[in-house]
Amino acid sequence: MxxxxxxxDLLVNVMDAADHVEVLTxxxxxxxxxxxxxxxxxxxxxxxxxxxxxx
Numbered sequence: 001m002x003x004x005x006x007x008x009d010l011l012v013n014v015m016d017a018a019d020h021v022e023v024l025t026x027x028x029x030x031x032x033x034x035x036x037x038x039x040x041x042x043x044x045x046x047x048x049x050x051x052x053x054x055x
């Protein structure tokens with residue numbers, strides 16, 4: 001459940017950033033994109049494990 005909450009929190013942050021992209025620094029955007037990549041990677045890894053178990 002922690003991964004789900006992390007994803008929800010990240011989605012809120014991305015939506016907020018999209019609405020205020022003009023005030024974000026290059027480093028803030030970089031950190032946000034790295035967090036997106038990390039969370040998406042973890043979600044895909046989890047989903048792949050579930051798919052293998054279902055086969």
